[in-house]
Amino acid sequence: MKATPYISFKDINREIIELGGKGIFKCYQCGACTATCAIAEGMFISFRRVIKYSQLGLVDKLRRDLVPWLCNVHGDCIEACPRNANPCEILASLRRYQSVLYDWTGISRWWYFSTLKKKLLAIIILSGISILGLLSLFSTSIMNYLSMNIFVNLPNLLPIGLLIVLLSISLLVSNGYRMYKFVGGGKEYTVRFFDALKRVLSFWIKSENEAMKIPDKRIRILEHMFILAGIIMYIFLVLLYLIYPIIYSLNPYNYVLMIGRYIAAIMLVVGAGLPFVKRVSKSQKIHWYYKLFRHSTDWVGLGFVFAIGLTGLLMNIFNDLHIYSLTYVVYVIHIGIVFPFLILEVPFGKHNHWLYKTIANYVSARRGLIRGEILE
């Protein structure tokens, strides 16, 4: 006898609503969001479909769908929706839900569904552990060396730091690999690797360029670019610093590193600080983007970036003013923020979205879903 086809069903809508998709049941599948979305048009995809999967509780289908990651939060769909369902917010909540599905440890689930208080408590505990660990490496004789270089020379600091980074990257990549498998990465590829890469780059550059022409959208794109560029610069400079610590001489390398450190820190502070300032502002003219529902993980993610940027900036200022005692204090606080960022935020929080988005774009491009152009 032939088996009855089985469809896995689960009532996930309460969880989706908790993650921000409060308009999920307002959607009556008219398709206006997909029709007005330049991204959907340039990619042969439908955002409406994933909303349907969620309404029906089709978890397996949702797990396999990479479409939510292709939304670029341009927001044209918000006004187009006749039901005021805010598809942009629904897609953000679906991305959060999918992050929970990709994670094999269960920590993402805890992270997304626990209260802000519990999250902050976990961060404080991890900060405390890292600060105590760091202080145990100091000795009074070391404190006599008035130079930032001494930090990298602390016994065992470099191997411990590298181990933590390795753990963070391993967790992140393992979840990224699971996502790749869920979305069927490697199958149905019709476009060659370099052609796919060309299409992704050209499509995103064009679409961001188009959006930059609209004053309303410019600020949001710049904010994202600041954070992304700041993080990349920060990682690059830390690596450079570890390999070639600053030598206190009039070497041009020192100045390049110094200017780079300031630029990276300022980018992080401005990029992550802007949403906080905008959100608390009472002005009626605030862009819709800043009024969007933000899950507590969004704020924690931004808070991490802001705090890392600010402590990095203060550290540079105190160090360059030769106030070493304060430099040390801020350095310890800086490490106390970076540690929970690496252990919690990077593999399980908002910052793993960069990886999932990259995988979704790559797989879509290899499948020929990205045209590489913007339609008029």
Ligand code: SF4
């Ligand atoms: S425009 Fe609104 S109602 Fe129509 S499919 Fe999109 S979300 Fe649903």
Ligand code: SF4
């Ligand atoms: S937010 Fe922008 S990219 Fe995302 S679905 Fe709406 S219009 Fe498309």
